[in-house]
Amino acid sequence: MTQSGADGAAVGQSGTTRTREDVVLAAGRLFAKRGFHGTSMRDLGEELGMLGSSLYSHVQGKNELLVEVIGRGAGMFNQVVIDAYAAGGSARDRLRRLVHGHVITVVANIDEARTFLFEARFLPAKERAQIVAMRDDYERAYRETIEAGIAEGSFTPNLDPGLTAIFVLSVLNALIRWYRPSGERSAEEIATEIGRFVASGILAEGVR
């Protein structure tokens, strides 16, 4: 009898030695599906075709995995902001890039995004504080962009920029709740539809 994945568990690639990368990715999958506290090290070992205790040759502990998965999520979103600012253009262009980049990123890294948004409260105090700060920065980028859009005349002047930033991010973050890779709409289509909703709302022209 071989030692790997012969017992029917959902194993990535059986017959191969697992790397730390495999462990982190599998942790993202399980944390996203069952939650951090709903995932045991034994569950995670089973997902990888090994014993829970064997994971400790790859990582120091369960918390480290949560920190790593959420750190990756945070890094991705941070990069979206950097890219959107680096591209230049009007505030309205920048908001379009922020929205588009957010959708693409969530769709391509759904497990990290879910863990980031659902499990961050279970991070150790120090790392939790860092993630909260990062999230504040992210929200600030949206607020600044909305303020700049008002200043340039693209956006309605009587908007509350802080609240509006929250509303836009609400639509974006909810993606982790309803997006399914098997769904009929592509990431591009979703980004376009969200952009349209955020821009114009639902009221017909001329109605008030």
Place this chain on the structure above:
Amino acid sequence: MTQSGADGAAVGQSGTTRTREDVVLAAGRLFAKRGFHGTSMRDLGEELGMLGSSLYSHVQGKNELLVEVIGRGAGMFNQVVIDAYAAGGSARDRLRRLVHGHVITVVANIDEARTFLFEARFLPAKERAQIVAMRDDYERAYRETIEAGIAEGSFTPNLDPGLTAIFVLSVLNALIRWYRPSGERSAEEIATEIGRFVASGILAEGVR
């Protein structure tokens, strides 16, 4: 030494016998803050000034508490839909009532709303299926209302009703993430701002 709440734990009303209602409310508080799997029966007992094992004279088990808390959340949201439909009026009026009722309900029952939206996946299979069905009904009410609004000419005809329902609900459901009772805006103000955002978006008039 007395038997209740003399050891510094956060107890509701010390010196009084707790009821099943107290237990369910405390469970909502802890499930909302630490998650279902992050809350032990001993934690819950401590919150109420009793031992974890004593809770079993009020409820049959931990799962029953999750079912009860989420069931209350589901019932509240269901009532909002019933009231909004019963009030009659145009589709646009109905959407206004749905949004207003949702905000008021979340603000007044934040723990149940959080548990409903974050912990439903940990429900036993049968109850989870019921809650998913209820959530589908809720979404359908929004979709129908948007379709009716398009038909009556209030809403933009090129809207995708299903996707738009999701977007509106995204803004509403995100309330459980950012709302703080100590915040500066009242539930009424929040409902008004969300209504404005959903109705008109952020683009300035005449801009396209």
Place this chain on the structure above:
DNA sequence: CCTACCGATCGGTAGG
């Protein structure tokens, strides 16, 4: 609502 307890499972370690 408490005392006293149960078997199961948890995160994690020593040593190979």
Place this chain on the structure above:
DNA sequence: CCTACCGATCGGTAGG
């Protein structure tokens, strides 16, 4: 990556 194990904690029960 496994064997063999640790102390702590889990949900829950019997009996009062």
